[in-house]
Amino acid sequence: MENLIRKATMLMMGLVGLSSLAAISTFTLTANNLAGLRALEIRAYGDFSIDPEEKILLAAEGDYLTYTVPLRSNWKIISGEDFGWLVGGCDDEKTCEFQSNHIGGDVVIRAEADGFSDEQTIHVKKPTPAKPVKNPFTDTIPDWAGEPIVELKNKSIIRGYNDGRYGAGDKLTRGQLVTIFYRTLRSMNLIQNLNCPIEYNDIPQGHYAYDAACTFRNRGWTDSLTTLEPDEPVTRGETASLLNRVIGGSLLSAKELRLGKVIAEGQVFTDVSLSSQYFADTAVVRALGIMKGNPNNTFGIDTTLNRAEAATIFHRLMQAVEEIGMRSM
Numbered sequence: 001m002e003n004l005i006r007k008a009t010m011l012m013m014g015l016v017g018l019s020s021l022a023a024i025s026t027f028t029l030t031a032n033n034l035a036g037l038r039a040l041e042i043r044a045y046g047d048f049s050i051d052p053e054e055k056i057l058l059a060a061e062g063d064y065l066t067y068t069v070p071l072r073s074n075w076k077i078i079s080g081e082d083f084g085w086l087v088g089g090c091d092d093e094k095t096c097e098f099q100s101n102h103i104g105g106d107v108v109i110r111a112e113a114d115g116f117s118d119e120q121t122i123h124v125k126k127p128t129p130a131k132p133v134k135n136p137f138t139d140t141i142p143d144w145a146g147e148p149i150v151e152l153k154n155k156s157i158i159r160g161y162n163d164g165r166y167g168a169g170d171k172l173t174r175g176q177l178v179t180i181f182y183r184t185l186r187s188m189n190l191i192q193n194l195n196c197p198i199e200y201n202d203i204p205q206g207h208y209a210y211d212a213a214c215t216f217r218n219r220g221w222t223d224s225l226t227t228l229e230p231d232e233p234v235t236r237g238e239t240a241s242l243l244n245r246v247i248g249g250s251l252l253s254a255k256e257l258r259l260g261k262v263i264a265e266g267q268v269f270t271d272v273s274l275s276s277q278y279f280a281d282t283a284v285v286r287a288l289g290i291m292k293g294n295p296n297n298t299f300g301i302d303t304t305l306n307r308a309e310a311a312t313i314f315h316r317l318m319q320a321v322e323e324i325g326m327r328s329m
Contacts, residue, residue, distance in 0.1 A: 175230025
């Protein structure tokens with residue numbers, strides 16, 4: 001009986017000892033984790049030197065005794081606010097995305113966590129001067145849109161007025177938008193003409209926008225109403241919507257970008273909320289580099305598009321398609 005009691009006592013003492021050792025080990029491991037954070041470092045997915053209107057993804061890494069791990073940090077711009085902004089806040093985040101604007105300069109970004117901090121300088125390259133071109137029109141065209149206007153003119157995608165002007169600052173109309181878009185797709189052999197079982201009442205045969213309007217309506221790219229109102233000005237939001245509807249999905253797939261990931265970045269432009277009907281459209285065209293925001297981080301969804309801006313947008317679209325070698329939609 002005494003032997004049995006003695007064995008039970010020893011067993012209990014052993015269990016207590018193991019429990020104490022486990023508690024000590026757990027405490028020691030936790031303490032080592034806390035004490036082992038030696039530094040915080042900002043790393044970039046790519047180089048810290050980027051082009052104007054380009055994005056860079058940053059990550060905060062905590063340096064512990066024998067390993068590094070992503071660390072939730074609070075991010076902010078210390079200097080260089082005129083050259084870009086942090087996308088979507090970046091409070092208590094392991095990663096943060098910086099978007100540069102069209103102006104070149106140095107931006108200092110800081111990440112802070114658990115009493116540690118790190119700063120890194122992002123160099124936004126100076127914008128490349130506009131390529132000088134020979135203006136084929138009788139009126140002036142802006143330098144920033146000169147190359148797109150001339151190249152699209154040479155491809156018969158855009159045309160001037162009968163008096164020889166281009167009208168770079170003139171408002172773009174709905175009829176002109178679908179026509180330029182249609183000619184752009186045709187020039188890259190991405191679409192063919194369709195028969196027109198259904199026509200718009202205000203775009204009869206012989207109208208300059210007839211083929212474009214017919215094709216877009218019968219493919220379901222434009223409204224299935226009885227009229228298109230071809231002479232009405234078109235906004236930047238409407239343009240983004242049409243671009244996304246027609247070619248956004250194809251370009252995202254070709255670039256191996258997921259729509260869900262693009263949307264998950266959250267609000268980018270201050271005037272396009274998550275509930276806006278144009279939120280997804282503006283997010284997609286921005287991710288594809290086809291349309292960009294203003295220096296003040298707005299998109300201007302209700303702003304009327306002009307003819308110079310239209311040439312620039314469709315020039316970017318052609319470059320995007322050619323870059324990935326897309327042959328079908």
